[in-house]
Amino acid sequence: MEARPSAPFGELLTATLTPFDEDGAVDYGTYWRLVRHLAENGTEGIVVSGTTGESPTLSKVEKIALFKAAVDAAGGNLKVIAGVGTYDTAASVALAEKAAEMGCDGLMAVTPYYSKPPQEGLYRHFTAIAEATDLPLMLYNIPSRTARLIEIDTLVRLAEHPKIVAVKDAVDDIDFSLNAIAALPEGFAVYAGNDSTARRIVGAGGVGVVSVAAHFVGPQLRRLLDAVKAGDDDEAARIDEALAPLIAALFAEPSPIPLKGGMSAWWGSVGEPRLPLIPASPETLALIESGLEVAQAV
Numbered sequence: 001m002e003a004r005p006s007a008p009f010g011e012l013l014t015a016t017l018t019p020f021d022e023d024g025a026v027d028y029g030t031y032w033r034l035v036r037h038l039a040e041n042g043t044e045g046i047v048v049s050g051t052t053g054e055s056p057t058l059s060k061v062e063k064i065a066l067f068k069a070a071v072d073a074a075g076g077n078l079k080v081i082a083g084v085g086t087y088d089t090a091a092s093v094a095l096a097e098k099a100a101e102m103g104c105d106g107l108m109a110v111t112p113y114y115s116k117p118p119q120e121g122l123y124r125h126f127t128a129i130a131e132a133t134d135l136p137l138m139l140y141n142i143p144s145r146t147a148r149l150i151e152i153d154t155l156v157r158l159a160e161h162p163k164i165v166a167v168k169d170a171v172d173d174i175d176f177s178l179n180a181i182a183a184l185p186e187g188f189a190v191y192a193g194n195d196s197t198a199r200r201i202v203g204a205g206g207v208g209v210v211s212v213a214a215h216f217v218g219p220q221l222r223r224l225l226d227a228v229k230a231g232d233d234d235e236a237a238r239i240d241e242a243l244a245p246l247i248a249a250l251f252a253e254p255s256p257i258p259l260k261g262g263m264s265a266w267w268g269s270v271g272e273p274r275l276p277l278i279p280a281s282p283e284t285l286a287l288i289e290s291g292l293e294v295a296q297a298v
Helices: 028-039 060-074 089-101 119-130 152-158 174-183 195-203 214-230 233-249 257-266 282-295
Strands: 012-015 045-048 079-083 106-110 137-141 164-169 189-192 208-211
Touching: 012 214, 028 060, 028 214, 045 060, 060 079, 060 089, 079 089, 089 106, 089 119, 106 119, 119 137, 119 152, 119 164, 137 152, 152 174, 164 174, 174 189, 174 195, 189 195, 195 208, 195 214, 195 233, 208 214, 214 233, 214 257, 214 282, 233 282, 257 282
Parallel strands: 012 045, 012 208, 045 079, 079 106, 106 137, 137 164, 164 189, 189 208
Antiparallel strands: none
16 A cells, blocks of 8 residues: 555654753753754654653653744744643643744644553544644554544544544554554554654555654664655664664653663753663663664665
């Protein structure tokens, strides 16, 4: 199947980490520099205050300030997608309204976690967020973290809403992903939610990836997407294989633990994760270093 024509937020998106200073406060200056770094290395859109950004430990005030900082740093050159999803529909709606006020280009809402709503509850939750603003909404399907899957029938139903335009698929079940792509209407964008599945999902008709590894290897991921779209299977496989050790290392411990440790070591200090997350182990940092050597040589 050819790649779908609609990539509403760009093809290479980065789920950005949230830097903290030595006192554990959000470091907005470093975040500004991070956004510029990503823009210079192939990223077309950024997700702010998602899982990678440690959203569960960010206050509402911090999230809104991050949205504003991201818009300022992007300067109109990147799409800014605000992570607004929580397990509280009313709180998610209120945060979506603030993201729109800050000038964000889109919203992302994760499946409500912990409460485990039924499919009808998911439908009403996402619909309420979609109708709160004029911004396009990306769903985030990640049952490994939320204990609830957005089933394909529900995805298809949600895709009928004019403001629900995409899904970040981190289901980690390639058969589910391929079946979802086949069932969803043309023009509805499916993004790989894991770097490890980008090649397969884009090859099957997805539009791109919401990446963690792009913090380090944006140009390589850009070439991977281009090779897949061009039908150059050999080149896509070569790049994918070279990136695999780094991608695995970035999830050797719960994300974003490895990412923050790696960025502090090889880019610039982004601080330690907030508890209950802890700093990366020396073993994980060694895996990242060896993975980087392979990935950056491709």
